Amino acid sequence: GEDVEQSLFLSVREGDSSVINCTYTDSSSTYLYWYKQEPGAGLQLLTYIFSNMDMKQDQRLTVLLNKKDKHLSLRIADTQTGDSAIYFCALHGYSTLTFGKGTMLLVSP
Amino acid sequence: EPEVTQTPSHQVTQMGQEVILRCVPISNHLYFYWYRQILGQKVEFLVSFYNNEISEKSEIFDDQFSVERPDGSNFTLKIRSTKLEDSAMYFCASSASSGRVADTQYFGPGTRLTVL
Numbered sequence: 001g002e003d004v005e006q007s008l009f010l011s012v013r014e015g016d017s018s019v020i021n022c023t024y025t026d027s028s029s030t031y032l033y034w035y036k037q038e039p040g041a042g043l044q045l046l047t048y049i050f051s052n053m054d055m056k057q058d059q060r061l062t063v064l065l066n067k068k069d070k071h072l073s074l075r076i077a078d079t080q081t082g083d084s085a086i087y088f089c090a091l092h093g094y095s096t097l098t099f100g101k102g103t104m105l106l107v108s109p
Numbered sequence: 110e111p112e113v114t115q116t117p118s119h120q121v122t123q124m125g126q127e128v129i130l131r132c133v134p135i136s137n138h139l140y141f142y143w144y145r146q147i148l149g150q151k152v153e154f155l156v157s158f159y160n161n162e163i164s165e166k167s168e169i170f171d172d173q174f175s176v177e178r179p180d181g182s183n184f185t186l187k188i189r190s191t192k193l194e195d196s197a198m199y200f201c202a203s204s205a206s207s208g209r210v211a212d213t214q215y216f217g218p219g220t221r222l223t224v225l
Contacts, residue, residue, distance in 0.1 A: 004151075033213070042113070042200060043152070043216035088152065096142070096165060097214060099152035 002026040002091055006100035013108055018079045020103045022072040022089035027051075029091035029098075032065060034074045037086045037102065046074070046087075081107045111135045113217035115201050121223045122191055130186045130220045132201030141184045142202040142214060143176065145169070152200065158184065191224045198222075 003025040012018045020034075030051050035043040049056045049063045049072070056063045062075040072089055086102040114133045122128050134141050143155040156166040158176050175187045184203075188195055198221050202214040 031213075035216070040218070042115075042218035043202075045213055045215065048213065090152075096154040096157060096167075097144075097152075098154070099144075101149075101151045 002029070002093065002098040004089060004091060004098055004100040006087075006089060006103045008101065009104050009106070011106045011108065012079050014079060014081055016079055018076040018083070018105055018107075020074045020076075020087050020089075020105065022074075022100055024070050024072065024089075024091055026091065026093075026098075027067065027070060029093060031092040032063075032072050033090040033092065033097070034061075034063065035088045035090060035099075037088065039085075043088065076105075079105075079107050081109060083107050111137075113201055113203055113215055115199075115217040115220050117220060118218065119221045119223070121225065124193060124224055125190050128188050128191055128222060130188075130199050130201075130222070132184045132186075132203075132217055133182050134184055134201065134203030135215060136182070138203035138205050138215075140164075140204045140214075141176075141178070142204075143186045144200045144202065144216075145197040146200065146219075147194075147197040155186070155199075188222075191222075193224050196222055196224045 005023045033048045034046040036046050047058050060077045064073045084107045088102045090097040090099045116131045141158045146152045156170045157164045173189050198219045200219045201217045204214045
């Protein structure tokens with residue numbers, strides 16, 4: 001089955017850019033998502049990219065997809081303390097999502 | 110903005126007891142899902158449900174689990190005889206359809222189940 005891997009922790013300073021990485025094994029997914037989970041809250045959809053795209057920009061968020069290397073990244077520009085959360089990449093299969101373990105982003109002032 | 114809601118937020122139960130986790134999906138959505146996240150582990154798919162029947166389930170979703178849409182708004186997950194390893198955060202999600210980006214899955218805040 002699909003395997004999705006993420007680094008577990010990232011620490012940045014406020015105002016810096018954050019880059020959260022994700023690698024996967026199955027290239028048949030058509031949509032790739034980034035979800036955000038704040039403490040005590042559910043999974044909030046941040047953005048997504050279709051598998052025939054290389055890049056998508058949405059305000060401070062930039063998603064890059066390298067299909068050859070099966071690598072997905074999320075870049076957050078001008079990171080704020082409110083961006084501190086766990087970020088999950090998720091791949092859309094037939095009808096289900098396969099998630100990574102999540103990357104905890106800690107933004108310090 | 111419409112959202113998925115779940116109750117209770119935290120459920121504590123004794124091993125062997127039955128629990129029912131409740132979800133109210135977004136009202137015009139047709140596909141419903143349960144996922145779980147054991148502490149420190151990945152979010153794992155359990156089951157998807159459409160048109161009053163299970164459309165897909167994972168190997169985690171064994172005979173101890175069942176899902177039901179008892180009325181027009183609720184979607185429930187029942188665990189018949191809980192085990193210690195069922196302790197996890199359970200997320201409900203819904204989508205208008207499946208397989209299309211316009212029908213992304215929207216998640217509830219989760220129910221934390223603790224089995225003692």
